Amino acid sequence: MNYTELAYGSLDDFLYGKCPKPVKCKNGMIIGGGEIYPEVNFTLPPMKATQETLHEAKSIYKEMIDGVLKKAYELHASGLVVEFETLPQYTENPEWGIEIHKILREAMWNFEAKNGLKSVIRMTPNDMREMSRPPIMRGGKYWDAMVKIFSQTAKDGADLLAIESTGGKEVNDEALMNADLRTCIFALGCLAPRDMKWLWTNLVKIADENGSIPAGDSACGFANTAMVLAEQGFIPKVFASVIRAMSVARALVAVECGARGPGKDCAYENVYLKAITGTPASLEGKTAACAHFSPIGNISAAVADLWSNESVQHVKLLSGFAPVVSTEQLIYDCRLMNIAANKGHAKTMRDWLVESDCYLDPQAYILRPDVAFEISGEVVKTQSPFLRTVNVARITLDILQRAADKKELTLPEREIKWIDNMKEQLDEIPEDEQQFIDEMKAEVDGGKYLPFEYGI
Amino acid sequence: MTDLSLLYEAILKGKSKSAVEITNLALADGAEPKMLIDEYMIKAMGEVGRRFENQEIFVPELLMAGRAMKASLNILQPIMKSSGEKTSIGKIVIGTVKGDLHDIGKNLVASMLEGCGFEVIDIGIDMDSDKFVESVREHNADVLGLSALLTTTMPYMKTVIDAFADAGLRDKVKIIVGGAPVSAGFAAEIGADGYSDTANSAVTTVKELLGIK
Numbered sequence: 300m301n302y303t304e305l306a307y308g309s310l311d312d313f314l315y316g317k318c319p320k321p322v323k324c325k326n327g328m329i330i331g332g333g334e335i336y337p338e339v340n341f342t343l344p345p346m347k348a349t350q351e352t353l354h355e356a357k358s359i360y361k362e363m364i365d366g367v368l369k370k371a372y373e374l375h376a377s378g379l380v381v382e383f384e385t386l387p388q389y390t391e392n393p394e395w396g397i398e399i400h401k402i403l404r405e406a407m408w409n410f411e412a413k414n415g416l417k418s419v420i421r422m423t424p425n426d427m428r429e430m431s432r433p434p435i436m437r438g439g440k441y442w443d444a445m446v447k448i449f450s451q452t453a454k455d456g457a458d459l460l461a462i463e464s465t466g467g468k469e470v471n472d473e474a475l476m477n478a479d480l481r482t483c484i485f486a487l488g489c490l491a492p493r494d495m496k497w498l499w500t501n502l503v504k505i506a507d508e509n510g511s512i513p514a515g516d517s518a519c520g521f522a523n524t525a526m527v528l529a530e531q532g533f534i535p536k537v538f539a540s541v542i543r544a545m546s547v548a549r550a551l552v553a554v555e556c557g558a559r560g561p562g563k564d565c566a567y568e569n570v571y572l573k574a575i576t577g578t579p580a581s582l583e584g585k586t587a588a589c590a591h592f593s594p595i596g597n598i599s600a601a602v603a604d605l606w607s608n609e610s611v612q613h614v615k616l617l618s619g620f621a622p623v624v625s626t627e628q629l630i631y632d633c634r635l636m637n638i639a640a641n642k643g644h645a646k647t648m649r650d651w652l653v654e655s656d657c658y659l660d661p662q663a664y665i666l667r668p669d670v671a672f673e674i675s676g677e678v679v680k681t682q683s684p685f686l687r688t689v690n691v692a693r694i695t696l697d698i699l700q701r702a703a704d705k706k707e708l709t710l711p712e713r714e715i716k717w718i719d720n721m722k723e724q725l726d727e728i729p730e731d732e733q734q735f736i737d738e739m740k741a742e743v744d745g746g747k748y749l750p751f752e753y754g755i
Numbered sequence: 756m757t758d759l760s761l762l763y764e765a766i767l768k769g770k771s772k773s774a775v776e777i778t779n780l781a782l783a784d785g786a787e788p789k790m791l792i793d794e795y796m797i798k799a800m801g802e803v804g805r806r807f808e809n810q811e812i813f814v815p816e817l818l819m820a821g822r823a824m825k826a827s828l829n830i831l832q833p834i835m836k837s838s839g840e841k842t843s844i845g846k847i848v849i850g851t852v853k854g855d856l857h858d859i860g861k862n863l864v865a866s867m868l869e870g871c872g873f874e875v876i877d878i879g880i881d882m883d884s885d886k887f888v889e890s891v892r893e894h895n896a897d898v899l900g901l902s903a904l905l906t907t908t909m910p911y912m913k914t915v916i917d918a919f920a921d922a923g924l925r926d927k928v929k930i931i932v933g934g935a936p937v938s939a940g941f942a943a944e945i946g947a948d949g950y951s952d953t954a955n956s957a958v959t960t961v962k963e964l965l966g967i968k
Contacts, residue, residue, distance in 0.1 A: 342906065342907075343906060343907055344906060345906040345907070345909055345910060345936065345941075346906070346907060346910060347907060347910050347911065348854070348907040386905065386907050387854060387855070387856065387905075388854055388907065429856055430856060430881060432879065432880070472858070472859055472862070473862065475859070476814055476815065476818060476859065476862065476863060476866070477815045477818055477819075478813065478814075478815035479815075524859060528814070528859070531953065532810055532813070533813060533814040533863070533954075534813050534814055534815065535813055612906055713810070713811060713812065713813065717813075
């Protein structure tokens with residue numbers, strides 16, 4: 300599937316809870332069909348994840364899912380997505396992750412049968428390939444472990460398959476700290492799309508063979524790392540904004556290979572992906588502050604189809620365990636948005652969510668629906684992921700400069716000078732991808748990555 | 756005579772090529788390597804650190820300054836070594852603990868320590884306690900830095916600290932810990948000597964632990 304135009308004819312239709320290509324799950328729950336649902340993720344409290352602690356871990360996961368389902372039922376949630384994002388040890392030893400998935404899956408089936416609460420599980424194993432340094436992307440024990448856990452959990456009833464894949468991250472990491480846009484473009488525009496094509500071709504096959512839905516990927520290790528570094532004042536926010544927008548070219552490859560959504564929650568690039576492909580998006584913001592801070596707490600909900608907490612540890616708060624607390628918060632967020640939509644005010648609600656954040660931070664500004672259309676429109680002008688990445692970087696810088704000139708965004712001087720710096724870096728990048736790859740192969744430390752793992 | 760304030764400026768602005776040129780010119784003029792380091796280079800890095808603390812610059816500018824400093828040090832250190840002079844203000848082994856792949860924070864701490872004149876041995880990610888003990892012993896390190904980003908890997912920091920006690924090395928090395936889920940309370944609980952929540956404060960913590968002003 301090649302995308303040459305946006306999935307929307309009008310900005311007024313670009314709303315939360317609905318999309319042109321909703322996803323129907325096995326139990327009939329439809330994501331993106333008119334209602335926004337909560338997506339809950341939880342993780343273990345501080346403890347080792349070993350064979351010795353597996354029994355204890357299993358009982359904690361059972362306690363967490365029981366608490367979450369009970370709270371969702373008590374609060375009259377009409378549907379719920381639960382994400383099981385494994386710990387690295389539970390992917391490396393796939394049988395451990397498979398056992399825990401079974402506990403969650405069966406608890407959800409039983410609860411649905413007994414109480415009628417529709418729930419869907421998203422299975423998100425780790426991308427273990429970066430455990431090898433340099434990473435081995437297309438084979439080896441880590442890849443085998445990933446295939447095993449994806450395949451078996453899909454067989455065992457996982458509804459949605461997702462991942463935060465890391466192809467190109469080994470090159471991007473250091474480039475982020477240096478605000479080296481040129482190397483980030485090599486990582487996100489040349490390496491990552493090649494890996495996404497290989498990875499998602501395989502994941503779609505696994506999903507199709509086992510009746511699961513190939514859902515989506517997240518550039519978490521790229522764009523969220525940039526966002527966190529910017530939040531700490533380490534790198535410019537305008538740089539993190541450009542990295543976010545650039546990650547859409549990479550994300551689009553998964554959908555071109557057959558991913559159908561809902562996109563992974565921490566992938567804020569889902570906003571652009573939804574505009575281009577019409578597939579549903581999971582997103583997270585203020586109610587994910589239990590996991591990480593962000594300057595996009597409200598605006599990230601503006602076009603979400605699932606509303607997530609990212610992850611929360613099983614620790615006791617005054618009211619109860621944190622996963623249950625998080626579930627309540629998500630449900631109330633969704634209730635308000637759904638009632639607004641039911642009363643015909645989805646667009647007003649969307650615009651309030653947007654306006655409450657968009658003028659305060661460049662990372663929020665670039666998620667505005669109108670800006671998302673502008674950036675997404677640039678993406679579909681070409682089919683080359685490399686050119687998409689470069690062109691998006693350029694237009695995002697123009698958008699930020701324009702916003703600063705119009706005083707819609709207040710950017711300190713130390714931020715403004717990085718807009719010029721990045722433009723200069725872009726001017727040095729050739730239009731021909733092969734020429735760029737040749738240049739970068741000479742520039743990037745060959746010990747960091749294996750070019751042949753990317754087919755270059 | 757070479758205007759040595761240009762060395763200070765070159766490092767402050769992260770201009771490695773200029774820093775190397777001025778260093779070579781200064782040496783040709785008979786300047787003492789230690790004087791160049793103490794009077795100009797470390798002072799420049801101090802100003803870079805101040806600007807970063809005051810949110811006037813970002814990490815990329817700080818790293819550029821660190822690289823310029825390192826480029827000059829690469830010329831000066833062999834000369835100092837040959838005359839028996841100390842070439843760094845302290846030696847640090849750093850790594851991410853077993854089961855954890857995250858390394859951006861650890862890399863940042865390593866870069867900032869290097870920029871401030873420490874010798875840093877970065878042993879990488881997913882490291883077990885034996886590797887940490889072996890590396891500290893091999894390099895005779897003053898400080899060990901442990902990093903973890905996951906709630907399920909942070910308990911391994913105690914395993915590492917216990918391994919140093921078992922190896923009879925605990926009193927010979929200061930151990931600092933850091934990473935998103937780690938807190939000062941946790942650091943104290945597992946017997947670490949120090950904790951920091953940012954890369955910049957890690958440098959301050961290490962200096963305090965080693966009594967460096």
